[in-house]
Structures are given as structure tokens and as C-alpha cells.
Amino acid sequence: MTDYDLRIRQALHRVTLLEYGFGPETLRRRKVCPVCGKANSADRTNCADCGAVLPEMTLYDFYRSRHRCCPGCGVAVTNVARYCPECGTRLPKGAARREAVV
Amino acid sequence: MEQAKKTAAYRVITDSGGGRTFRFYCDISGELCCVTKPIRADTEAAALEMAWEQEGKRQFNRCDRCGRFVSSAMFNVNAECCLDCAPWEDEYPSFCHHCGARLREPDACFCPVCGAKLQVGVTDGKEEAK
Numbered sequence: 538m539t540d541y542d543l544r545i546r547q548a549l550h551r552v553t554l555l556e557y558g559f560g561p562e563t564l565r566r567r568k569v570c571p572v573c574g575k576a577n578s579a580d581r582t583n584c585a586d587c588g589a590v591l592p593e594m595t596l597y598d599f600y601r602s603r604h605r606c607c608p609g610c611g612v613a614v615t616n617v618a619r620y621c622p623e624c625g626t627r628l629p630k631g632a633a634r635r636e637a638v639v
Numbered sequence: 640m641e642q643a644k645k646t647a648a649y650r651v652i653t654d655s656g657g658g659r660t661f662r663f664y665c666d667i668s669g670e671l672c673c674v675t676k677p678i679r680a681d682t683e684a685a686a687l688e689m690a691w692e693q694e695g696k697r698q699f700n701r702c703d704r705c706g707r708f709v710s711s712a713m714f715n716v717n718a719e720c721c722l723d724c725a726p727w728e729d730e731y732p733s734f735c736h737h738c739g740a741r742l743r744e745p746d747a748c749f750c751p752v753c754g755a756k757l758q759v760g761v762t763d764g765k766e767e768a769k
Contacts, residue, residue: 540745564712575670603722619736622735623733624734625733
């Protein structure tokens with residue numbers, strides 16, 4: 538696979554993720570209302586449905602808070618990773634993941 | 640796998656006519672994913688089953704590993720698991736997660752230095768290095 542093929546494949550993958558509403562970009566654009574559960578745009582301060590004050594934290598922040606993250610570049614990494622697959626930073630030994638809040 | 644769940648987390652609202660409306664939420668983020676139309680049944684359990692089968696189930700993704708029902712935002716389609724079980728990883732990592740070696744073949748399946756598997760969704764839970 539050439540670099541060009543790789544870039545095309547990554548771009549198509551990203552478009553698919555965005556179109557169907559999943560992936561890190563979707564998480565960055567959403568906040569969940571703690572009162573009614575509606576997904577709101579990340580730039581809103583109040584829920585479009587019930588008017589409750591929305592948290593600062595986007596779904597991406599919430600997702601990251603539940604995982605080990607690389608101290609170098611910030612991406613979430615699996616529990617078994619010793620090095621960051623993105624930037625190659627040596628990872629400290631990870632803490633256990635948190636339990637679901639619901 | 641944890642104890643099998645039959646539905647996502649939900650709340651039920653009963654109207655004056657006896658109809659029950661179910662609100663189903665993502666098991667991880669608490670996001671509201673489905674509000675059903677009012678359903679009439681003899682018991683709440685029967686109404687829940689109807690609501691889930693007819694409307695709720697389609698709006699969720701079931702994690703193959705833990706069995707929870709999650710929104711599309713909290714689902715990793717590459718690994719067919721929720722984001723708690725399989726966090727997003729770059730499909731083409733630049734470094735081996737096991738030994739830290741820089742990877743020269745972007746679509747390699749195994750690290751050329753230590754032999755660890757590199758593909759998304761298979762690096763969680765156990766070490767694969769040979």
C-alpha cells in the first residue's frame with residue numbers, strides 16, 4: 538500500500554465515521570444533558586430540550602476520562618499497551634478503567 | 640461477559656390512559672437514544688418487551704464483549720465493541736504498542752521487531768507478543 542493509498546483510505550474511513558455518527562470527531566461535537574439525556578451540540582451551554590445547564594465536558598472528554606491516555610499526545614490506549622501507537626511515548630503503568638455511570 | 644442485559648437502561652412514563660412510554664438510554668454515556676410511542680400491555684414487563692423489540696433495539700449497538708447496549712457514538716465499529724472495551728485506535732499505528740519500535744509498513748499486521756499484533760480490536764485484554 539502506497540502513502541497515497543493510505544491517505545485515501547484514511548480519508549474515506551473518516552468520512553464514513555462522520556456520516557454515520559461515530560468516531561472521535563462525533564464525540565468531540567456532542568454533550569449529553571445530565572437531566573434528560575439529549576445529545577446536544579458541544580457549543581451549547583443549555584439543553585435544547587429541557588433547558589438544563591450542560592457540563593463543560595464533551596463526550597470525547599468523558600470517553601478519555603474512562604481510559605488510559607498517552608501523556609505525550611493524549612490519545613486513548615489499550616490496557617496492554619506499553620508504548621503509544623501514535624507517538625511512541627513510553628507509557629506509565631495504567632490504572633484500571635472506570636465503571637459505567639448509568 | 641457480564642450478566643446478559645435484555646435492554647438498554649430505560650425510564651418508563653405512564654400516561655393517564657394507561658399507555659407506557661419508554662425512554663432508552665446509552666448504557667455508557669446516558670445519552671437518550673429512543674423515545675417510544677405509548678404502549679398498552681397488561682404488565683410493565685410485557686410493555687417493555689414490546690417497546691424494545693419494536694422500537695428501541697434498532698437504535699442501539701450491542702457490545703460483543705460486555706453485552707451492554709450503547710449509542711453509535713460510544714461504539715467502535717472496527718472492533719464490534721463498546722468504547723469501554725475497545726477504545727479508538729489508529730487503524731495504522733506509527734509505533735508498536737508493545738516494544739515501541741517505529742513501524743515502516745503502515746498496514747503491517749505484526750510488529751517486525753517483537754511480533755505483537757497491530758490491528759485494531761485485537762490488542763485489548765492480552766499480550767500477543769511472541
